[in-house]
Amino acid sequence: MNREILVEAEGLKKTFDGLLAVDGINFKIFKGESFGFLGPNGAGKTTTMKMINGVSPPTAGNLTIAGMDVCGNGREIKSMIGVAPQEDNLDPDFTVFQNLTVYARYFNIPKEAAKKRAEQLLRFVQLEEKRDVIITYLSAGMKRRLIIARALLNEPQILILDEPTTGLDPQARHLIWNKIRSLQKEGVTVILTTHYMDEAAQLCDRIIIMDHGKIIEEGKPMDLVRKHAGEEVLELVYSEEVMKLLKQTFRNARMEVVGDKIHVFTSHPRGAFSKMLKAASFRGAVIRDANLEDVFLKLTGRRLRE
Amino acid sequence: MANIASLFRLPKLSYRVWRVWMRNRDVFMKTYKTGFLPPLLEPVLYLLALGLGLGGFVQLINGEPYIQFIAPALVAVSMMFSSFYECTFASFVRMYFQKTFDAIIATPVNIEEVITGELLWGATKSLINSSIVLGVIFAFGLAPSPFLLLIPPLSFLVGLLFSSIAMCFTAIVPNIDSFSYPNFLFITPMFLLSGTFFPLAAIPELLQVAAQLFLPLTNAVKLTRALALGRLEFAPLLNLAWLLIVTPFFFILSINLMRKRLIK
Structure with missing residues (x-):
């Protein structure tokens, strides 16, 4: 260059x-x-x-x-x-x-x-x-x-x-x-x-x-x-069982509890979440593309400033 | 020591100061029709109330009519008020509320030129307003000497001094209400005690000297009176020398104080 x-x-x-x-x-x-x-x-x-x-x-x-x-x-x-x-x-x-x-x-x-x-x-x-x-x-x-x-x-x-x-x-x-x-x-x-x-x-x-x-x-x-949030993010309503299941299915995934929701970030390629959702149904489950806001919040935290 | 030296650093100026002056002129030209009324009407009120009304009861030592005594002082007072107001309230609004200075220093115009443009504009306001007052007292026959033509250039110098003093306050006040302090501690006493409404000879000698040394308006009043009445002696030259020494001092100080306030 x-x-x-x-x-x-x-x-x-x-x-x-x-x-x-x-x-x-x-x-x-x-x-x-x-x-x-x-x-x-x-x-x-x-x-x-x-x-x-x-x-x-x-x-x-x-x-x-x-x-x-x-x-x-x-x-x-x-x-x-x-x-x-x-x-x-x-x-x-x-x-x-x-x-x-x-x-x-x-x-x-x-x-x-x-x-x-x-x-x-x-x-x-x-x-x-x-x-x-x-x-x-x-x-x-x-x-x-x-x-x-x-x-x-x-x-x-x-x-x-x-x-x-x-x-x-x-x-x-x-x-x-x-x-x-x-x-x-x-x-x-x-x-x-x-x-x-x-x-x-x-x-x-x-x-x-x-x-x-x-x-x-x-x-x-x-x-x-890609580096910080992967390709897709799975959001679902929080419960103990769901959390347990997620931890078994996605061993290396980063999970974040925000309010009453769990956000799951994974480096798995696209499609991993939808396979899981087909196998069992979860309340309020949404799969969305990872975005820059995920990166920003991961790096700077969710604590309010000023 | 380095700190004090930095308050008297010579500003880096170029022709760009006039760009800032032109901005203020352009705004002024939008509202000049209403702007002309106060300097036109105020002196008439003073001349009627104090000159003719109160003057009927006043006997000056030299036998001069009272209205004749106060008329040139009104011209000098308008130099002070117009330039002091311009570089306190008006400059503060531009700096603090409108962020005009921030907008200008993002261009090749530097902060020192912005402040200088403001000071020159304050001096211009002094020239405009005091010339209107001069016109009024001339119409009343109270400025008989042809030397009155030297009053407008004098008003620019006096205006520059009061603008510079005003700008020093603008550089240090936390908010716009704080201007009431310089107003009642500095401007109002000066308005009353600078040989404006009574001859300075009426007060103790020590106070007379203090008024000459520390009150800029005293010098402006003496000079204006001398020019309006054509009484040119040695003393007014001392007043002029005083203005020529003190003005650059506050001019440079105010620019550096403003630089310190605005460039962080």
């Missing part, structure tokens, strides 16, 4: 008032790939995004963007990155269109070019009809789309999306996913954080799972699912 490395972190560390937020992580992001940062709240994802974007200087370690150290090359780095932050920081005093043209000035984009680009982007995120509406009157989904459009004003090589679909309805989520996919096709490198495992599985070529400031797993989403 001699793909071009766009972002490289070595021993990257960040402390806030003695509190360790990012604890010496290493990763490489290649040009043109979509890279996801997953982890519970407080895992250090957003802090890592802010360091990549050059607004939060690392406490220790190395972080380079396109070969440039983030310390001392702030302007160059920021001009090649587009950021769609987690929180809405659109300008409430301006209309949709002005939000784009005023923001374009910060990138030194000439007035006429900025107007043209703003029109294009409004078309891209399907907000042309809201062009002259004040931000306050937009729905959450529209604001998200506008934030993404704003992040694209400077035609960035790297697009940072910090929880791009949190709090949106399924329609808005799918629209945003489609837009992200079309940007991926254009060759934009996408760096994404999310709490939604389906989103990561849909959009990311590779992911990192972080917890307590450290990277605990990394790889391609499907590989991680």
